[in-house]
Amino acid sequence: MTERKLNVHSENWSEEPFAISRGIDDNFDVVVVELEQNGFKAWGEATPTEHYNESISQTESLIEDFSNRIENGISRTELQQEMPKGAARNAVDCALWDLEAKLAGKRVWELPEISQHLGAETGSVPGNVTTVYSLGVDTPEIMGDIALKNANRPILKIKLTGDGDLERLIEIRKNAPESRLVIDANEAWTPEHYQRYVPEFKQLGVEMIEQPFPADNDSVLKTLDHPIPVCADESCHDTADLDRLVGLYEFVNIKLDKTGGLTEALRLQAEAESKGFRTMVGCMSATSLGIAPAFFIAQRAKIVDLDAPLYLYEDRPFPMKYDGSIVHPPSPELWG
Numbered sequence: 001m002t003e004r005k006l007n008v009h010s011e012n013w014s015e016e017p018f019a020i021s022r023g024i025d026d027n028f029d030v031v032v033v034e035l036e037q038n039g040f041k042a043w044g045e046a047t048p049t050e051h052y053n054e055s056i057s058q059t060e061s062l063i064e065d066f067s068n069r070i071e072n073g074i075s076r077t078e079l080q081q082e083m084p085k086g087a088a089r090n091a092v093d094c095a096l097w098d099l100e101a102k103l104a105g106k107r108v109w110e111l112p113e114i115s116q117h118l119g120a121e122t123g124s125v126p127g128n129v130t131t132v133y134s135l136g137v138d139t140p141e142i143m144g145d146i147a148l149k150n151a152n153r154p155i156l157k158i159k160l161t162g163d164g165d166l167e168r169l170i171e172i173r174k175n176a177p178e179s180r181l182v183i184d185a186n187e188a189w190t191p192e193h194y195q196r197y198v199p200e201f202k203q204l205g206v207e208m209i210e211q212p213f214p215a216d217n218d219s220v221l222k223t224l225d226h227p228i229p230v231c232a233d234e235s236c237h238d239t240a241d242l243d244r245l246v247g248l249y250e251f252v253n254i255k256l257d258k259t260g261g262l263t264e265a266l267r268l269q270a271e272a273e274s275k276g277f278r279t280m281v282g283c284m285s286a287t288s289l290g291i292a293p294a295f296f297i298a299q300r301a302k303i304v305d306l307d308a309p310l311y312l313y314e315d316r317p318f319p320m321k322y323d324g325s326i327v328h329p330p331s332p333e334l335w336g
Contacts, residue, residue, distance in 0.1 A: 007034040010056045015311040018136040021161040021188035028285035033091040040102040044094030046087035047284040062088040085260035093261025094293045108336030129298040131306045132157035144171030151176040158183045184210035221248040253280045262293040278302045288319035292330035
């Protein structure tokens with residue numbers, strides 16, 4: 001094998017201010033892994049998440065610790081066994097997928113592992129998907145105004161925070177009467193919120209509730225009715241979490257920054273489906289490079305939340321193509 005060269009660096013990107021129950025952001029940092037081998041350059045991106053005790057320096061440091069293994073030809077299978085899940089492994093894993101496709105002279109969906117997952121004939125281009133468009137937490141009036149401007153979008157995802165959430169949903173539904181609605185409380189609700197809101201939200205046409213309770217206090221879901229399906233986000237990182245979630249949730253949200261890359265994400269999706277879960281694919285703040293690998297999880301997901309590039313002031317060259325909420329496959333110049 002020709003020597004493989006590794007480069008790791010971080011980047012800062014600006015985005016429209018966006019609030020969830022835990023706070024507001026208008027920029028984010030990513031770690032980018034670049035690999036060079038046989039004249040081909042490949043890359044992957046990850047977004048370290050403070051909520052999961054990750055930082056840019058810690059993520060870069062972990063990757064650097066593996067630099068010899070990576071440059072000496074570590075496989076994706078070995079990477080899963082040797083590096084812990086999370087952002088660092090995601091960046092490396094996605095770069096390895098990109099490199100694998102380029103060395104093979106194929107698009108990534110033509111590689112056996114992905115083509116089998118998609119159930120597609122080798123070489124057939126994956127279909128476009130429809131993403132949610134997310135509304136950050138704000139006053140009912142402001143969220144209603146944003147819903148009005150996006151009322152033509154097929155599905156809106158509403159970030160919520162506890163008190164005042166019914167008023168928010170009423171304004172949004174009034175201004176976007178035709179859009180499908182899913183909501184995300186980001187662990188901010190109490191059981192009292194749940195019992196008060198869920199019957200009302202059912203009437204308003206909400207189709208899914210994402211992570212109402214803290215991940216370390218979600219067993220209460222076993223005791224509550226689920227007239228609306230409930231989705232595990234913070235409670236589900238990888239395949240090892242699934243058994244505990246049976247009977248608590250109907251959906252799991254797959255994010256590559258949580259699973260530690262596309263390899264485990266493919267496994268998680270297949271395992272979740274086999275245990276009766278429906279799947280959703282989500283993302284952290286990301287550029288198109290971070291979204292591209294998740295596009296292949298979106299092919300089998302019931303709900304797609306890959307809207308992060310829509311909030312960027314500037315994206316990468318050859319970005320993911322969005323027609324409104326319709327997402328197209330990544331170009332070869334971007335990834336895979």
